[in-house]
Amino acid sequence: xxxxxxxxxxxxxxxxxxxxxxxxxxxxxxxxxxxxxxxxxxxxxxxxxxxxxxxxxxxxxxxxxxxxxxxxxxxxxxxxxxxxxxxxxxxxxxxxxxxxxxxxxxxxxxxxxxxxxxxxxxxxxxxxxxxxxxxxxxxxxxxxxxxxxxxxxxxxxxxxxxxxxxxxxxxxxxxxxxxxxxxxxxxxxxxxxxxxxxxxxxxxxxxxxxxxxxxxxxxxxxxxxxxxxxxxxxxxxxxxxxxxxxxxxxxxxxxxxxxxxxxxxxxxxxxxxxxxxxxxxxxxxxxxxxxxxxxxxxxxxxxxxxxxxxxxxxxxxxxxxxxxxxxxxxxxxxxxxxxxxxxxxxxxxxxxxxxxxxxxxxxxxxxx
Numbered sequence: 283x284x285x286x287x288x289x290x291x292x293x294x295x296x297x298x299x300x301x302x303x304x305x306x307x308x309x310x311x312x313x314x315x316x317x318x319x320x321x322x323x324x325x326x327x328x329x330x331x332x333x334x335x336x337x338x339x340x341x342x343x344x345x346x347x348x349x350x351x352x353x354x355x356x357x358x359x360x361x362x363x364x365x366x367x368x369x370x371x372x373x374x375x376x377x378x379x380x381x382x383x384x385x386x387x388x389x390x391x392x393x394x395x396x397x398x399x400x401x402x403x404x405x406x407x408x409x410x411x412x413x414x415x416x417x418x419x420x421x422x423x424x425x426x427x428x429x430x431x432x433x434x435x436x437x438x439x440x441x442x443x444x445x446x447x448x449x450x451x452x453x454x455x456x457x458x459x460x461x462x463x464x465x466x467x468x469x470x471x472x473x474x475x476x477x478x479x480x481x482x483x484x485x486x487x488x489x490x491x492x493x494x495x496x497x498x499x500x501x502x503x504x505x506x507x508x509x510x511x512x513x514x515x516x517x518x519x520x521x522x523x524x525x526x527x528x529x530x531x532x533x534x535x536x537x538x539x540x541x542x543x544x545x546x547x548x549x550x551x552x553x554x555x556x557x558x559x560x561x562x563x564x565x566x567x568x569x570x571x572x573x574x575x576x577x578x579x580x581x582x583x584x585x586x587x588x589x590x591x592x593x594x595x596x597x598x599x600x601x602x603x604x605x606x607x608x609x610x611x612x613x614x615x616x617x618x619x620x621x622x623x624x625x626x627x628x629x630x631x632x633x634x635x636x637x638x639x640x641x642x643x644x645x646x647x648x649x650x
Contacts (some may be wrong), residue, residue: 335369335370336369336370336397336399336487336490336491337369337370337372337392337395337397337399338369338370338371338372338373338374338398338399338401339372339392339393339399339401339429340371340374340375340377340403341373341375341400341401341402341403341404341425341429342403343402343403343404343407343426344414344422344442344449344456344458345405345440345443345447346448347376348440348476349439349440349477350374350376350377350403351477352477352478353483354377355480356480356483356484357480359484361480364484368484368488369487372388372389372398373385373388373389373392393428395432396432396433396434397434398432398433398434399434399435399436399437399487400429400430400433400435401436401437401438402426402437402438402443402461403438403439403442403443404443404449405442405446405447405448405449405456405460406426406458406460406461406463406464407422407449407456407457408423408456408458408459408464409456409457410456410457412424414456414457423464426461426464426465427464430465434469435468435469435471435490436461436468436469436470436471437470437471437473437483438460438462438471438473438474439477439478439483440473440475440476440477440478441476441580442458442460443461443472444461444462444472444473444504445472445474445502445581445582446458446459447476447585448476450583450585451583451585451586452586460472462503470503471486471496471499471503471504472502472504473486473504473505473508474502474581475555475580476577476579479508479556479557479562482505482508482560485505485507485508486505486508489507500554502582504554504580507556508555508556509554509555509580510554511554511556512551512552512553512554513549513553513554513555513557513570514552514553516556516558516559517550518540518558518570518571519540519541519542519570520542522536522542523542523544527542528541528542528543528544528545529542529545530545532546537573540573543570543573543574543575543576544575544592544593545592546590547575547577547589547591547593548570548575548576549578549581549584549587549593550575550576550593551594551595552578552593552594553576553579553581554581557569557570575589577589
């Protein structure tokens with residue numbers, strides 16, 4: 283589908299039943315996901331309306347197609363809006379209408395033109411010279427290198443493409459690795475998850491359209507807007523953790539009342555992702571909200587952690603610093619008590635900050 287003009291874009295929104303107000307709501311939501319100020323919303327809107335839609339090549343390798351399934355269930359925006367109005371999806375084995383030599387011709391044409399975004403789903407098998415995944419006589423490694431050559435950037439979706447995922451789990455008979463283990467000379471941004479949340483795909487592309495660059499990342503090449511915060515710190519069950527209220531058995535009183543799932547193996551304390559905020563199924567729910575602990579699917583080698591093995595609580599947050607949760611037994615009688623309480627809070631906060639500083643020294647994250 284050719285790129286459309288501004289007027290054509292407006293007409294397409296109108297014909298699809300999308301008002302200008304709805305479109306700006308979407309842009310505002312994108313600014314929120316990217317942790318940007320509301321003043322950036324008009325700039326996001328202009329980027330989507332006026333710029334040529336970036337061509338996208340989406341390749342699948344050693345995967346279950348779960349990330350493509352996640353994309354199909356996108357709601358902010360819907361997948362048809364994303365594909366037809368925001369992007370120019372020139373190649374995707376699952377979603378494109380063409381097949382056979384026609385599909386390959388479409389891909390080859392885009393590869394030759396260059397300046398496209400390469401999206402990769404699935405791990406890259408390197409064992410036996412790539413014999414474990416061969417398409418049209420080419421191994422996954424060959425196809426990846428060919429597609430990466432003229433790409434402006436690579437976006438990996440899902441833990442498999444980012445870090446190797448399930449295919450890399452011991453004993454890893456196929457020699458599966460992530461994209462960044464093969465490609466070293468291109469900008470890469472990893473969007474891990476099992477599967478990836480479609481909101482993060484959209485937000486990353488919108489960021490690229492708006493600022494002409496990929497968002498800042500951590501040491502694992504994950505965008506900070508989506509993977510800069512620990513799930514444990516934003517979980518709706520955190521108050522129960524602080525009170526020592528834990529689920530001890532599936533279906534027990536604590537489970538029925540939404541208590542903390544740490545003792546059931548929840549990996550929230552060591553997992554960085556925005557799942558508690560963006561959630562799934564149009565923001566309706568997420569695994570922890572549904573009663574199952576986080577499995578850490580945005581982290582490297584998460585399959586090796588053991589689904590029901592307890593995560594290690596970060597060393598820099600000693601239990602003595604956890605705030606007490608519960609109803610106040612009496613009113614604060616005077617400003618003096620408030621001042622004393624403030625001093626105690628400052629002391630505790632200082633201890634936490636000092637601990638965070640020491641932890642960062644032990645585990646520094648680079649900003650790219």
